[in-house]
Amino acid sequence: MRAEPSILHLDLDAFFASVEQRDKPSLRGKPVIVGGTGGRGVVAAASYEARAFGVHSAMPTAQARRLCPNAAFLRGRFAAYSQTSKVVMDVLREFTPVVEPLSLDEAYLDLTAGDFASLDSQSVNEIGAELKEQVRRATGGLRASVGAGTSKLIAKIASDLDKPDGLVVVAPGMEQELLRPMPVSVIPGIGPATTQRLRQVGVQTVGDAERLDESELIQLLGQSHGAGLFQVVRAQDDRPVIAVREAKSISVEDTYETDHTDPAILGSLLDRQARQVAQRLSNAHLSGRTISLKVRLHDFSTLTRSNTIPAPTDDPAVLSKVTRQLLSDIDTSGGVRLLGLGVSSLTDWVQEALFQDPVDDDSLPDAATVPAVRASRAWAPGMDVEHAVHGRGWVWGSGHSIVTVRFETASTGPGPIRSFVVSDADLHPVTLDQTSPDPEDLAAGPPSGS
Numbered sequence: 001m002r003a004e005p006s007i008l009h010l011d012l013d014a015f016f017a018s019v020e021q022r023d024k025p026s027l028r029g030k031p032v033i034v035g036g037t038g039g040r041g042v043v044a045a046a047s048y049e050a051r052a053f054g055v056h057s058a059m060p061t062a063q064a065r066r067l068c069p070n071a072a073f074l075r076g077r078f079a080a081y082s083q084t085s086k087v088v089m090d091v092l093r094e095f096t097p098v099v100e101p102l103s104l105d106e107a108y109l110d111l112t113a114g115d116f117a118s119l120d121s122q123s124v125n126e127i128g129a130e131l132k133e134q135v136r137r138a139t140g141g142l143r144a145s146v147g148a149g150t151s152k153l154i155a156k157i158a159s160d161l162d163k164p165d166g167l168v169v170v171a172p173g174m175e176q177e178l179l180r181p182m183p184v185s186v187i188p189g190i191g192p193a194t195t196q197r198l199r200q201v202g203v204q205t206v207g208d209a210e211r212l213d214e215s216e217l218i219q220l221l222g223q224s225h226g227a228g229l230f231q232v233v234r235a236q237d238d239r240p241v242i243a244v245r246e247a248k249s250i251s252v253e254d255t256y257e258t259d260h261t262d263p264a265i266l267g268s269l270l271d272r273q274a275r276q277v278a279q280r281l282s283n284a285h286l287s288g289r290t291i292s293l294k295v296r297l298h299d300f301s302t303l304t305r306s307n308t309i310p311a312p313t314d315d316p317a318v319l320s321k322v323t324r325q326l327l328s329d330i331d332t333s334g335g336v337r338l339l340g341l342g343v344s345s346l347t348d349w350v351q352e353a354l355f356q357d358p359v360d361d362d363s364l365p366d367a368a369t370v371p372a373v374r375a376s377r378a379w380a381p382g383m384d385v386e387h388a389v390h391g392r393g394w395v396w397g398s399g400h401s402i403v404t405v406r407f408e409t410a411s412t413g414p415g416p417i418r419s420f421v422v423s424d425a426d427l428h429p430v431t432l433d434q435t436s437p438d439p440e441d442l443a444a445g446p447p448s449g450s
Contacts, residue, residue: 002150004119005169007241008109008128009147009155010135012088013164015105016045018142019084020074020382024394026406026414031055031071033064037381044076048164074382078311079289079431082347084139091138095131098243104347106159108152110241121171124148128167140410150175151237157186175235180207187232194221209233250286251342252276259298259335266327266336271320273341278316286346287312291319293326294340302338303330312347319343378429379403379422388426390418398422 012018016034021027031050035043041061053068061073085104092099092107096114101107111119111127128146135144147158149170157178158168170178179186184206185195197220203209209217210233218226231237252273260266270293281287292306305326309318323341379385379398385405386392393407396417403422408415420427 001236001238003172005121005124005148005150005154005172006111006119007149007152007155008111008124008131009152009159010088010092010107010109010131011145011147011159011163012105012135013143013145014045014047014051015084015142016076016081017047017050019077019080020072021047022140022142023080023410024072024382024406025408025410025412027072031068033061033068033071033073034076034382035073036061037073037075072381075380077382077384078347080384082312084142085347087138088135088142088144091134092131094134095127098241100241100244108155108241113243121169125167125169128169132165132167151235152239152241153188153232153237154178154235156188157182176210179233179235180205180210182206184209184233187229189225190229194225197221206233249292249342249344249346250277250280250284250288251292251340252280253294253338253340255296255338256336259337261333261335263332266332266339267320267324269339270323270327270341271316273339274316274319274323277319277341277343278314281314281343287314288343288346289313290343290345291322291326292340292342292344293323294338294342295327295330295332295336296338297332298335298337300337305329308345312345384430385427386430387418387420387424390416392430403427 017032020032020034021029029049030047031053032047033043033050033055034045035041035057039062043055043057043059043061043064045057046055046064050064050068050071053071055064055068055071064071065073081104085101088105089099089101089107092109096109096111098110098113099107100109111124116123116127125148128148132144132146136142143165145159145163145166147155147161147166147168147170149155149158150172154170154175158170159166161168182205183195184190184198184203185192187206190198198204198209201212201220203212209229212220212230214227214230217230220226221229254269254273260269289310289312290306290308292304294302294304296302307322307326309322313319319341379395381395381397383395384392385395387405387407390405390407392409393405393415396404396406398404401422402419403424404417404419405427406415406417
């Protein structure tokens, strides 16, 4: 075990909702709920203003609407969250090269790899405060909670103790005193089923579990889980922080002994590569937006094509569909010697289902109504748009062939609301690169309540 509190855990507070509040000035200090916006959707994130009404992640959107009907319900913007996360991770790597991202909004840091004169509790507290301030400046006002301790376990638990915008450093030797009164469910990996099993033998707190010997825990929970819990409740956790290098792309390519000309065979080969790349993405907890195809023809000429899709994916069906479309624009009649499929513009994996609304197959519209339905669904609440006359804004809502837009950006201030027909040629969605805020241009104050 370490002798100093040199492991930090940083957790961005209400991350998705805070990014929305940052980029939409009219929502600062107000309840914001991000996720599926339909009746069968699920909440992915809620601002602290919405949490005050009892809204929390994984709650059905319909229930959230009943609890907090005046909240802004937004579909979510993968690109904005991914880019902001990259900014944060870059800040963390300025403090130490050993950064282990866990998701878009949290990471561990090992301060012993940084250039610090001292890592006692006071020094680490100062480092944590500076880290939080640098993150706030770099992201245009987002707040983070930081925990520090002698292990990953303690740092993670500490970062949850004073949310939002908290900073807790657990001094060496105080770990068990911190843990003992806490509910045993605070231990990572102790879910509802294990909590209930422990409760049946009188274990409510970490201190209760500490009084059981190892054989009792193994008998109750099994060899691996029981032995692990025996160590953890005694604050014994020697897991290292593992630096994760940012992957630029994930790809596969194959060279064939025989040139292929049959479109069906080429399609099947792409399907197989799509499955391989999707598995690698899944294993790395990554998804990507730019899908690329590499083709070497019979005469050894090499062509590349790519397509950037709106949201990141690790779905093999999507990878296959896009690359098949790219291949269809290439003359392969002379034969193909090599095929390659790659994905770039990578981001930490995001559970896309939380931002979408399930649709039953038997509820889909018939062919005659598809164009109108697609037109109305294209304008998801929260998405970034631009109007040729009124400038940048975001979709407030849509329906009945009308889309309503609030014209404001992170660097303006609350703006006016105007409505248009969905087919208005002057209104169109804008891409991440067009909407990326420059921190120096953002409003000076942080999003209220973030």
